[in-house]
Amino acid sequence: MRVRLNFCLLAASLLLPANLAAERIERTFSVAANVLVDVQSHSGVISVKSWEPAAVRVVAVRRSRAVEVHVEQTAGRVQVRSDVVQPQAPGGERTVDYEIWMPASAALYVHLDAGRVELAGLRGDVKVETVAAAVSLDDLAGHIDVTTTSGNVSATNCSGRLAVTSVSGQLGFLALASRVLTARTASGDIRYEGDLLSGGSYEFSSHQGAVAIILPASASFELTARSVQGEVSNEFPLAPKPQARMSTPGYARSLLGTVQNGAAMVRATTFSGKIIIQKR
Amino acid sequence: MITCEHLRRILGRVLEGEYEPEALTHLEACQPCRLLVEELNVISRSAARLPAHEPTPALWLRIRRAAEREGLFAPSFTGRLVSALRLSQPMPVSPLFATALVVVLLVAVWLVGYPPLEVSLPPAPPPSPVQVAHTELVVTPSYAERYAIHLARIEKTMLEEIAPADAELGSVAQENLQTLDRFIDQCQARLVSYPEDKFTRDELNRLYQQKTTLLQTMLDPDWRTSVR
Amino acid sequence: MALARVKRGDAQAFEYLYHLHKSRVYSLCLRMVGNPAEAADLTQEAFLQLFRKVQTFRGESAFSTWLYRLVVNVVLMHLRKKGLPTVSLEETTEAEGEEEPRREIGAADLRLVGSIDRVMLEAALEKLPPGYRLVFVLHDIEGYEHNEIAEMLDCSIGNSKSQLHKARLRLRELLREEAKKTNP
Numbered sequence: 001m002r003v004r005l006n007f008c009l010l011a012a013s014l015l016l017p018a019n020l021a022a023e024r025i026e027r028t029f030s031v032a033a034n035v036l037v038d039v040q041s042h043s044g045v046i047s048v049k050s051w052e053p054a055a056v057r058v059v060a061v062r063r064s065r066a067v068e069v070h071v072e073q074t075a076g077r078v079q080v081r082s083d084v085v086q087p088q089a090p091g092g093e094r095t096v097d098y099e100i101w102m103p104a105s106a107a108l109y110v111h112l113d114a115g116r117v118e119l120a121g122l123r124g125d126v127k128v129e130t131v132a133a134a135v136s137l138d139d140l141a142g143h144i145d146v147t148t149t150s151g152n153v154s155a156t157n158c159s160g161r162l163a164v165t166s167v168s169g170q171l172g173f174l175a176l177a178s179r180v181l182t183a184r185t186a187s188g189d190i191r192y193e194g195d196l197l198s199g200g201s202y203e204f205s206s207h208q209g210a211v212a213i214i215l216p217a218s219a220s221f222e223l224t225a226r227s228v229q230g231e232v233s234n235e236f237p238l239a240p241k242p243q244a245r246m247s248t249p250g251y252a253r254s255l256l257g258t259v260q261n262g263a264a265m266v267r268a269t270t271f272s273g274k275i276i277i278q279k280r
Numbered sequence: 281m282i283t284c285e286h287l288r289r290i291l292g293r294v295l296e297g298e299y300e301p302e303a304l305t306h307l308e309a310c311q312p313c314r315l316l317v318e319e320l321n322v323i324s325r326s327a328a329r330l331p332a333h334e335p336t337p338a339l340w341l342r343i344r345r346a347a348e349r350e351g352l353f354a355p356s357f358t359g360r361l362v363s364a365l366r367l368s369q370p371m372p373v374s375p376l377f378a379t380a381l382v383v384v385l386l387v388a389v390w391l392v393g394y395p396p397l398e399v400s401l402p403p404a405p406p407p408s409p410v411q412v413a414h415t416e417l418v419v420t421p422s423y424a425e426r427y428a429i430h431l432a433r434i435e436k437t438m439l440e441e442i443a444p445a446d447a448e449l450g451s452v453a454q455e456n457l458q459t460l461d462r463f464i465d466q467c468q469a470r471l472v473s474y475p476e477d478k479f480t481r482d483e484l485n486r487l488y489q490q491k492t493t494l495l496q497t498m499l500d501p502d503w504r505t506s507v508r
Numbered sequence: 509m510a511l512a513r514v515k516r517g518d519a520q521a522f523e524y525l526y527h528l529h530k531s532r533v534y535s536l537c538l539r540m541v542g543n544p545a546e547a548a549d550l551t552q553e554a555f556l557q558l559f560r561k562v563q564t565f566r567g568e569s570a571f572s573t574w575l576y577r578l579v580v581n582v583v584l585m586h587l588r589k590k591g592l593p594t595v596s597l598e599e600t601t602e603a604e605g606e607e608e609p610r611r612e613i614g615a616a617d618l619r620l621v622g623s624i625d626r627v628m629l630e631a632a633l634e635k636l637p638p639g640y641r642l643v644f645v646l647h648d649i650e651g652y653e654h655n656e657i658a659e660m661l662d663c664s665i666g667n668s669k670s671q672l673h674k675a676r677l678r679l680r681e682l683l684r685e686e687a688k689k690t691n692p
Contacts, residue, residue: 291673292669292670292672292673292674293669295673296654296669296673316680319680320676320677320680323629323648323676323679323680323683324648324676326626326629327629327644327648327649328648328649328651329626330626330629330630330649331626332531332532332534332535333531333534333535333538333539333547334530334531334534335530335531335534335547335548335551336548339530339534339548339551339552340523340526340527340530342548342552343526343551343552343555343556344519344522344523346552346556347519347522347556347559350556350560352517352522352556352559352560353517353518353519353522
């Protein structure tokens with residue numbers, strides 16, 4: 001059943017002064033646990049948290065009539081969109097800030113050009129795409145896929161599978177319990193601090209940026225660290241793989257070996273960035 | 281940690297793949313020794329690319345004549361026939377008989393000696409798809425150049441058409457595209473010197489993927505709509 | 509099949525084998541003696557020996573390995589006749605008088621060049637002692653493995669590895685000297 005809830009302020013806004021101060025809109029929908037929440041906005045803050053009720057609550061604060069907000073519920077989906085109708089308006093007036101609460105198991109898709117995305121406590125699959133917006137993930141599980149152009153990404157206390165890609169954003173990972181992590185940036189730095197799960201796979205790749213991996217002294221992992229032009233340094237006692245050959249073409253600097261019994265797999269590659277494996 | 285002198289003594293074994301953990305530890309920390317290893321690798325790789333030299337075509341003729349003189353080649357049928365007909369000692373024959381014999385011999389030689397039997401040799405195997413691709417992409421650089429020019433034109437058109445109204449976002453996209461292009465150039469330059477460098481090739485593919493994603497983002501109608 | 513016909517003295521099969529292997533044989537000879545006329549003579553002698561001895565080839569090794577062994581013997585005999593010093597292939601693996609690697613201020617950095625100019629490398633190769641040069645050519649240029657080279661040169665695998673390493677070190681010195689001259 002399609003229930004279209006037109007945004008009332010669209011009509012009301014015709015009666016109000018153009019330079020309206022921030023307007024607050026609230027909508028709540030009853031949903032199934034596996035609902036998809038789809039949020040697309042140009043600029044602002046998008047904050048999404050989990051809660052117990054089988055419902056999605058959207059609170060939107062827009063700065064001016066230069067941007068329209070649409071919130072709809074269709075079968076299986078809640079769609080939240082901001083459309084800039086006056087592109088010549090100053091940047092601050094094209095901003096909409098969202099606060100969204102949804103069931104932990106719901107799936108989430110977010111597209112934001114500029115601003116900030118903050119996600120917390122979600123257990124369903126998450127996909128985030130931003131251009132310049134920063135992304136902050138706290139206590140997420142499920143499949144998490146984040147792509148930014150220049151937005152920085154930080155993930156804390158996340159589990160599940162995590163894939164983060166950026167062109168120039170900085171990527172930071174702290175206290176993860178993820179078994180599969182893929183982090184890629186072209187010119188940004190990557191920092192991973194925390195432990196590794198036994199059987200986990202952790203891949204870090206940067207073209208120019210540094211890759212810093214800070215692990216407890218008891219960490220157990222098999223390391224493949226390679227760089228064409230960057231320095232590679234390691235503080236862990238490494239038992240080199242018998243087949244490691246310095247004459248292998250392609251990379252001037254490489255470290256291949258096992259720490260403890262090699263319970264997790266760590267792969268760090270850069271073209272010209274530094275690779276640092278440190279003890280916490 | 282071992283000294284540089286010690287490393288030089290065992291470096292030959294290390295480069296041949298023998299397990300020497302002390303050497304690897306030393307190389308991690310010693311830049312001059314790492315430079316030495318890389319230079320030795322450069323020498324080895326450059327040697328592998330040296331072309332073969334070709335002898336002059338005349339050399340085969342020399343070899344063949346020398347082999348024939350030594351009797352290394354089995355005589356042809358004509359040769360065997362002439363040998364068989366050669367008499368052990370000269371005999372008195374009438375001029376008419378001699379002439380007739382010569383004529384018969386000449387006819388026999390012509391009949392059986394020409395044309396020579398063709399011996400079919402195994403044909404050269406056709407080039408593999410990898411060899412063809414290598415020829416087209418590496419040996420014939422104009423192919424890659426033509427492709428690069430075409431792609432550059434597409435990109436230019438795309439960037440001009442989709443110039444977003446939001447100047448700040450447009451410049452973010454532009455700067456990051458330039459960053460990716462710069463890194464792509466670095467990888468391509470490296471592959472000219474080290475065409476077998478799989479790591480750089482993988483990195484190049486990652487960069488292409490990122491560039492594609494960025495261009496797709498810029499082309500996304502929703503993104504463009506949001507800034508119109 | 510061509511080999512069987514060669515054994516029967518088939519001239520066209522000889523010619524086929526010649527064209528198949530001529531570049532590599534001639535290149536090896538030229539890189540060892542540095543002179544095209546001498547290299548042509550050695551190539552001729554090598555192929556004549558092949559044609560003379562082909563009946564003795566039983567297939568215990570790859571044909572090219574067997575052929576190259578012939579070529580190497582022809583080359584070494586030629587060098588001995590000329591009185592040129594040949595480094596014994598039975599030397600130990602101990603490094604001799606090698607300098608400590610150090611960052612030489614202003615020295616050309618081969619790594620930065622990416623790859624070495626072909627002409628420079630061939631010129632440096634000519635200056636290598638024949639024993640080093642032979643192993644370097646067979647391994648790094650022609651792509652033979654140490655076990656094959658050991659069979660060709662009738663030495664141990666360890667000696668082949670040792671000679672190769674010394675050859676590369678010596679080439680590095682020669683190339684650095686040359687690079688210093690062109691980039692003072």
